[in-house]
């Protein structure tokens with residue numbers, strides 16, 4: 183069960199690079215920093231928010247790099263990430279989403295997303311919001327300048343900022359419904375247990391070689 | 402009805418149409434690895450039973466210690482990730498290829514060589530390189546922890562049906578160009594998001610002529626094209642590969658199965674949403690220079706300059722890649738010095754890969770100052786290689802010969818200890834050159850197994866064609 187996503191109001195932090203992979207978002211062997219060793223983040227380290235973008239965010243001695251946007255005071259507390267195309271490519275590690283969420287991000291705005299990453303976002307109640315590269319650049323320029331307030335209204339499928347810009351964004355009706363309600367997919371699918379069981383029975387008849395194992399179906 | 406191979410397999414597995422392009426798909430084989438700990442924990446916390454333990458298979462491939470002599474018996478108790486998987490296997494009754502099992506290995510390699518991955522099946526695993534198994538003519542895809550829990554609890558997965566794309570490869574690969582060079586060339590041309598949103602069918606004369614091992618190498622990197630699925634139609638090569646595998650059908654079941662597999666082809670006249678053709682005849686040995694697999698060049702070429710028309714984000718990525726790799730535009734790749742050479746991973750550590758690398762090494766020595774290692778794709782591959790004496794060739798050349806696992810591929814081997822140190826340059830037969838993937842601050846150059854062997858001998862990135 184995820185927290186329903188309806189209206190998000192907050193600040194945005196820009197990180198304009200294309201093809202940011204999930205190894206970068208959630209480093210496997212993070213830069214060792216004071217008081218901690220390396221951990222493989224997929225198992226959920228105790229410092230999800232601190233490890234986010236670990237290899238970009240810290241210097242060789244583990245010191246925060248002041249130029250990196252997430253280290254800058256003005257972007258602290260941001261809940262929207264503005265970034266480049268194909269965000270979240272690479273490894274399926276869901277810790278990339280957990281880390282973004284732990285840092286406070288609830289919506290990622292990018293020209294495009296890697297598919298597994300986007301699915302992981304929805305599963306955790308985060309919105310991957312697609313819009314053109316030009317628009318992301320424009321939003322980033324505004325975020326860097328006046329630091330306006332951003333509003334993401336999922337009911338209206340609109341992103342607006344206090345300087346007056348409003349952008350409509352596309353989202354599949356299925357995903358939107360899930361985010362708005364904070365649905366639990368597993369509970370819903372378990373309601374289909376009889377359909378699943380009859381599917382298995384049917385397939386065992388028609389393609390028995392796929393299911394040579396003694397079944398141990400449990401409902 | 403004419404259809405594509407992908408659509409035929411997909412449609413067979415739809416339990417429920419959820420609307421808006423989403424389906425509840427039945428999962429014939431659920432493979433789990435030692436990164437699935439969170440998913441299993443969630444299942445147990447919610448007190449949900451595992452719906453189909455007999456269709457669930459596991460191996461602790463990511464964190465196992467591999468850079469150890471093969472006679473080393475991995476401790477069954479000293480790796481909490483493996484222990485966790487074992488406890489769950491006992492609790493839920495799924496099949497575990499444990500770290501000391503003779504059939505242990507990287508799960509995608511094990512699934513293929515055990516005959517678990519069959520044509521026409523759906524295979525899911527919490528690992529993006531599950532697409533490897535599409536090479537047998539299956540729908541195989543990677544997913545995150547939440548989706549793992551969903552499959553554990555229901556043996557189904559909610560998936561959006563992707564558009565289909567065909568990549569047709571004409572001609573023939575020249576000598577010294579491998580399947581790895583082919584897929585890297587393709588990624589270089591199409592980009593790391595070139596096939597996003599699509600299921601890719603690889604087809605054409607080069608694919609038809611390819612061995613199963615080469616097909617695995619190609620499908621393995623479909624995800625590096627942005628595609629979650631890569632698929633190749635099953636044919637005689639596939640059947641010959643599967644015949645006699647421990648979990649493959651046998652006897653009358655085999656005949657029934659093969660009759661069905663013959664129908665798993667894209668029909669003439671089927672429409673793909675996108676098509677791409679390339680000729681393999683001019684593929685040259687590749688080496689990546691940057692921080693994603695599309696940043697690749699032929700070995701005789703140099704690091705490219707910034708492309709015209711790069712927007713702000715693309716330019717920032719290009720500059721970050723140069724800065725991270727410590728190379729300048731115009732630097733020739735042939736001659737870049739090397740610290741570590743790693744031959745391993747689900748991409749390039751099958752028997753043929755090890756043979757190709759060993760052939761380059763015969764009678765030669767690894768350059769001073771280079772650390773070189775092999776981690777076979779599975780323990781079965783290791784035994785087969787040893788039966789041929791390949792281990793001797795590697796060891797005599799100065800390579801370490803280790804056990805199987807993901808090892809240095811993703812910096813998780815031996816519980817995150819099998820990594821390079823900051824600044825080291827690693828020539829690697831793996832599939833990802835992301836920042837810090839093989840250890841914080843390490844730089845990865847992706848190559849084929851023969852190119853890796855040549856780099857180890859030369860102590861620098863070198864053109865294998867001048868070494869053999």
Ligand code: SF4
Pocket residue numbers: 462463507509528530745746747748806807810811831832
């Ligand atoms: S070998 Fe590398 S790419 Fe393959 S499953 Fe293991 S970590 Fe992933």
